[in-house]
Amino acid sequence: MSALLVAASGPSFTDHWRVIIAVAIVVGVATLSLTHTSSRIRRHRALALFLGSGWIAIALGVAIGPSGLRLIDARTLMDARPLAMLALTWIGLIVGLQLRRAVIAAIPSAVWRTIAFDVLATMAIATVGWLALRAWIDDARWLPFAVTAAAGGFLGWSPETRSFGLRSGNGSARTFVQATAGLAGVALILAVAFADLLAPTIEGDGLRSQGFVAAGTALGLLAALGTALGARVLLVRVQRHQPETLVVLLGVIALLSGVADRLDLSPLLIGAACGATIANCHGPSMRDLETTIARAEPALATVVFVMTGVLLHGTHVGIALVVAAAIVAHRLLVKPALVRAALGPAAAEIDREIPLRGVTLREAPLALAVACSIVLEHGGGSTTSLAALAIAAAAGVILLPATVRAAHTEPAP
Amino acid sequence: MDKADPPAEYGDGAYPVGPARSAHRLLILIARNDEAFDPLVTGLLDVGITGATVLDSRGLNALLRDEMPIFAGLASLLPRSTGAKVVVSITTADRIEALGRFLAQMREDLRPIGATLPVEHVFGLWPVAGTEAR
Amino acid sequence: MKHRITLILAFAVLLGLMYAVRLVATPLPQIGVVGPYDTDLAVIGVGRTLGFLLLGGWILGELVRSFGLPRLSGYLVFGIVFGPYLPEILGDGTAPLWTTFLPSAHLEQLRLxxxxxxxxxxxxxxxxxxxxxxxxxxxxxxxxxxxxxxxxxxxxxxxxxxxxxxxxxxxxxxxxxxxxxxxxxxxxxxxxxxxxxxxxxxxxxxxxxxxxxxxxxxxxxxxxxxxxxxxxxxxxxxxxxxxxxxxxxxxxxxxxxxxxxxxxxxxxxxxxxxxxxxxxxxxxxxxxxxxxxxxxxxxxxxxxxxxxxxxxxxxxxxxxxxxxxxxxxxxxxxxxxxxxxxxxxxxxxxxxxxxxxxxxxxxxxxxxxxxxxxxxxxxxxxxxxxxxxxxxxxxxxxxxxxxxxxxxxxxxxxxxxxxxxxxxxxxxxxxxxxxxxxxxxxxxxxxxxxxxxxxxx
The missing domain is CATH 1.20.1530.20 (Na+/H+ antiporter like fold)
Incomplete structure (x- = not known):
């Protein structure tokens, strides 16, 4: 009788049991995040704040992960790694899709200045942190990557503005907050790629020479460009019905995630390069592709949050707390001053609509995605960096109401 | 269709107001993008609907996406419209039927979403498109 | 005809990409991954195999469809030609490089x-x-x-x-x-x-x-x-x-x-x-x-x-x-x-x-x-x-x-x-x-x- 069972289920089915359960949980939660009920709930100001930070999904990840119920253990995680790479490539695509020529041209100079200040400050912090840790931790290949992951916590901020009570519309403060957060995301992905290029030389790593990483990065970017253009040509030829769009989209994302994985590159970088190419290819077929890609954003965010929770295993809690405290302190005390310096007199205007300290307090969800990709690629101490980011994100949510209240009561600068 | 009645009851001729004929319909169509809008305009003209109002619009999902960005915020710099367009017109039932036949021949992914409603009164538009020539 | 040429060109580009990645990538056993999560080398790059199956199979399916055959035959032929069994009949050393584009370990993973x-x-x-x-x-x-x-x-x-x-x-x-x-x-x-x-x-x-x-x-x-x-x-x-x-x-x-x-x-x-x-x-x-x-x-x-x-x-x-x-x-x-x-x-x-x-x-x-x-x-x-x-x-x-x-x-x-x-x-x-x-x-x-x-x- 088992003949027919085997007939339909294949011989290696039981090997995949755990992966299926893990994927079913993640897919189930991700599906919930896409329902209209979820959209409705997130329109509530307080709930937007709590759900937007993803702490529920992170907690779920911890609960089902190796630190909790062990429903997903290290082996399951290993088997599900390609799916994680796929999700990260997709997020890269979403980030890249922003980079339409018209959008880049429309970025106000204030946003560019703010990003420049932010990137310089983050680089300074990362360099100091790296030098300090290097003196303390000897010969750890993962150190530059762990520092890069932690640095993501200092850069940019969350683009979500609804929890400040801003309605839909085109207010200048809302545009500034969201545009800066979007550009910071791009800067973060580029910074990781840059660190990846530098890391082998810094560590004197024999396995991954600088030339190899450079060649791999070039090839990865070329693959991103080629697949995006190829997708355009193919979709035009098949008159872009929904199933064909799905095949091309999944094919491109899978291929790029695999290329990134095989060449040891960040899937976010390769995805972003492909997304930027798609965004700048004109034509209705590409718009369909863009919509399909962008629609999955809440589900992918949930996947990243759950993944963060699952990966929080074997971390050094003490170090994570110190780094998280540093991130929160930077965001509360230093970053508002940086933004004010970058904006000049315009800062007061924005401050009236949204308290800048509140804006800078909350970490960008993309930082978690970047850290997850680093953990999956390089492991080691990067897990502690990821934990620090998760703690800082939670602290940001807890401190925000008080910060906003304080900002409203203190006299205008 | 009968010859249109003069708007004696409500209007003075300068601002024509009158009861609609039973065959009058309010037509609302939503084209998802420019590619879908272009053949729709052709179809409207082909069936004789020569007057309509076109509004730039965006879907609720697009609005929700922009309202609560998670990874990508630069989209806030984009123009609000997503290329979707709403066409509103008051016309006659026979033209709506003809339009239905035209839409059925359109490529499936380009067909607009739409609805028609019976009209009670018509303001500022007389004779209603479609009745003048009868 | 133009449709076929486009598909053939797209397929050639895909093959070129697969070849280039193979050329540049480090041999797998050298990548010792990762801290607490010992990654099975078999899963590295499964996405690439999946992407190749999806895009390559689909393009070949469209191509055979243009000749009046079912797309399904294109998918099957794609699997046969690029699958791991071709070297068995061609003999070691004479098998073309593309036979390594779909590794058995990856295909086994994709049985899911x-x-x-x-x-x-x-x-x-x-x-x-x-x-x-x-x-x-x-x-x-x-x-x-x-x-x-x-x-x-x-x-x-x-x-x-x-x-x-x-x-x-x-x-x-x-x-x-x-x-x-x-x-x-x-x-x-x-x-x-x-x-x-x-x-x-x-x-x-x-x-x-x-x-x-x-x-x-x-x-x-x-x-x-x-x-x-x-x-x-x-x-x-x-x-x-x-x-x-x-x-x-x-x-x-x-x-x-x-x-x-x-x-x-x-x-x-x-x-x-x-x-x-x-x-x-x-x-x-x-x-x-x-x-x-x-x-x-x-x-x-x-x-x-x-x-x-x-x-x-x-x-x-x-x-x-x-x-x-x-x-x-x-x-x-x-x-x-x-x-x-x-x-x-x-x-x-x-x-x-x-x-x-x-x-x-x-x-x-x-x-x-x-x-x-x-x-x-x-x-x-x-x-x-x-x-x-x-x-x-x-x-x-x-x-x-x-x-x-x-x-x-x-x-x-x-x-x-x-x-x-x-x-x-x-x-x-x-x-x-x-x-x-x-x-x-x-x-x-x-x-x-x-x-x-x-x-x-």
Whole structure:
């Protein structure tokens, strides 16, 4: 009788049991995040704040992960790694899709200045942190990557503005907050790629020479460009019905995630390069592709949050707390001053609509995605960096109401 | 269709107001993008609907996406419209039927979403498109 | 022509990319990954293999479609050419580089998609089975199913028995085992591929008497085979004195629980889904993927046939709650394309060319006899069932393709009688015959649908 069972289920089915359960949980939660009920709930100001930070999904990840119920253990995680790479490539695509020529041209100079200040400050912090840790931790290949992951916590901020009570519309403060957060995301992905290029030389790593990483990065970017253009040509030829769009989209994302994985590159970088190419290819077929890609954003965010929770295993809690405290302190005390310096007199205007300290307090969800990709690629101490980011994100949510209240009561600068 | 009645009851001729004929319909169509809008305009003209109002619009999902960005915020710099367009017109039932036949021949992914409603009164538009020539 | 050139160029670019990545990437064993999560090297770059299967298979499918062949054949050929078995017949050192583009370890990982494919195919088949259709074609379907099954069993079994003195491995076994082996191979040859039938029907958007008949016969055959193979294995175990606990009683009991259990669980899933779909109206793709894996998981846990479970679920949904299930099945249809590409390309990659080459004469003879039997049996059944002349003439084309179900049955047969020397040899022959039918089946079926003017895409 088992003949027919085997007939339909294949011989290696039981090997995949755990992966299926893990994927079913993640897919189930991700599906919930896409329902209209979820959209409705997130329109509530307080709930937007709590759900937007993803702490529920992170907690779920911890609960089902190796630190909790062990429903997903290290082996399951290993088997599900390609799916994680796929999700990260997709997020890269979403980030890249922003980079339409018209959008880049429309970025106000204030946003560019703010990003420049932010990137310089983050680089300074990362360099100091790296030098300090290097003196303390000897010969750890993962150190530059762990520092890069932690640095993501200092850069940019969350683009979500609804929890400040801003309605839909085109207010200048809302545009500034969201545009800066979007550009910071791009800067973060580029910074990781840059660190990846530098890391082998810094560590004197024999396995991954600088030339190899450079060649791999070039090839990865070329693959991103080629697949995006190829997708355009193919979709035009098949008159872009929904199933064909799905095949091309999944094919491109899978291929790029695999290329990134095989060449040891960040899937976010390769995805972003492909997304930027798609965004700048004109034509209705590409718009369909863009919509399909962008629609999955809440589900992918949930996947990243759950993944963060699952990966929080074997971390050094003490170090994570110190780094998280540093991130929160930077965001509360230093970053508002940086933004004010970058904006000049315009800062007061924005401050009236949204308290800048509140804006800078909350970490960008993309930082978690970047850290997850680093953990999956390089492991080691990067897990502690990821934990620090998760703690800082939670602290940001807890401190925000008080910060906003304080900002409203203190006299205008 | 009968010859249109003069708007004696409500209007003075300068601002024509009158009861609609039973065959009058309010037509609302939503084209998802420019590619879908272009053949729709052709179809409207082909069936004789020569007057309509076109509004730039965006879907609720697009609005929700922009309202609560998670990874990508630069989209806030984009123009609000997503290329979707709403066409509103008051016309006659026979033209709506003809339009239905035209839409059925359109490529499936380009067909607009739409609805028609019976009209009670018509303001500022007389004779209603479609009745003048009868 | 321009369309073909575009596809060929796209395919060339894809191959170039795969080659370049291979050239630049470090050899896998050097990448020691990662801290607390020791990554199995087999999963590194699975995405690339999946992407290559999806894009490459799909492009080749579109290309063969432009020549009037089913896209499915393109997916299969893609899998065969780029799969891991080609080096076996070309010999080491002469195999082209592309044979490394689809590593066996990655393909094994991607077998996960098979579960989803089976569930989606079954759901689709179930959703097509309107009660009115069943009433309409029940008589014809039963006649064709029984006539085809009997013809194949008699012809293939008879041919093997008559030629058994000259055909390995039959020439080496005793008379009892010889007779059993002839009947067993004959029975296994009855099976055809529901997956291929549904995929070709979906791809061609076929509607008409042949499509209706094919659908009903395929499902009737599936039920018949559950009974036949269980009985066959039980008889074989008894007469050949294979060690085990199989008895006639337990075999009957397991058939009953298997059939009724699968149908019952499937119906319950269908009813539950209709309820759930009242609340979930968006992003159905994720719900469908979840349901697909759910059916596979539940079937495995309860020892049921996923094909029947999905079939019953689709049948219940479409017949009892047609309103709620409409958008659901449209979503299933949208997902079918990517899932089919991966499923059939992977199936193609598992065609064991090495085995086919070794026993190709025997395999070709059996395939030829089966083809003739299917032609005669199905045509006669269609005549007896009162099918219209045109579909009657072409009904046989639907029952030629064989694939996953047939392979799994062969595998079960081999594992049951592993203690006998002939089992392995018979398995090789069976696999070779299935490979031949897998390749020639889809174009034949498409031809049949075209001749009956039922193709709408």
């Amino acid at each position: 998609v098979d579960q989803l494919a089976i569930a989606l195919i079954a759901l689709t088949a179930g959703s097509e089975l309107q009660l009115s259709l069943l009433k309409r074609v029940a008589r014809a379907a039963l006649a064709v199913c029984l006539s085809d099954a009997f013809a194949v069993l008699a012809c293939v079994g008879g041919f093997l028995f008559l030629a058994s003195d000259h055909l390995p491995p039959l020439d080496t076994v005793g008379p009892e085992a010889r007779l059993f082996l002839c009947i067993a191979i004959g029975t296994l040859m009855i099976s055809n591929s529901p997956a291929v039938v549904i995929a070709v029907l979906k791809e061609t958007k076929a509607r008409g008497p042949l499509q209706e008949l094919t659908l009903a016969v395929t499902i009737a055959k599936d039920l018949l085979l559950i009974v036949a193979t269980t009985a066959l294995l039980a008889i074989g175990v008894a007469i050949l004195s294979v060690e085990g606990d199989a008895s006639a009683d337990s075999a009957i009991w397991s058939v009953v629980t298997h059939l009724l259990g699968s149908i019952g669980v499937g119906a319950a899933i269908g009813a539950a889904m209709s309820l759930v779909l009242r609340f979930i109206t968006i992003r159905l793709e994720l719900v469908i993927v979840g349901l697909g894996f759910g059916i596979a998981l539940l079937s495995s846990a309860l020892h049921l046939a996923p094909l029947l479970v999905g079939l019953a679920a689709g049948f219940v949904q479409t017949n009892l709650w047609p309103g709620e299930s409409k958008s659901f099945f449209r979503g299933v249809g949208d997902l079918m394309l990517p899932v089919s590409v991966v499923f059939f390309a992977n199936t193609g990659a598992s065609v064991d060319l090495g085995k086919l080459v070794v026993v190709w004469t025997t395999a070709l003879m059996i395939a030829g006899v089966r083809l003739a039997a299917v032609y005669g049996g199905a045509s006669l059944g269609a005549r007896l069932g009162g099918v219209e002349p045109q579909p009657r003439r072409w009904a046989w084309t639907a029952f030629v393709p064989q694939a996953g179900v047939s392979l799994a049955l062969a595998r079960e047969f081999e594992s049951t009688f592993r203690s006998f020397g002939w089992a392995a040899q018979a398995y090789v022959v069976l696999v070779a015959v299935i490979a031949i039918n897998e390749i020639i089946g889809p174009p034949l079926f498409r031809l049949g649908l075209a001749r009956c003017r039922e193709i709408r895409a």
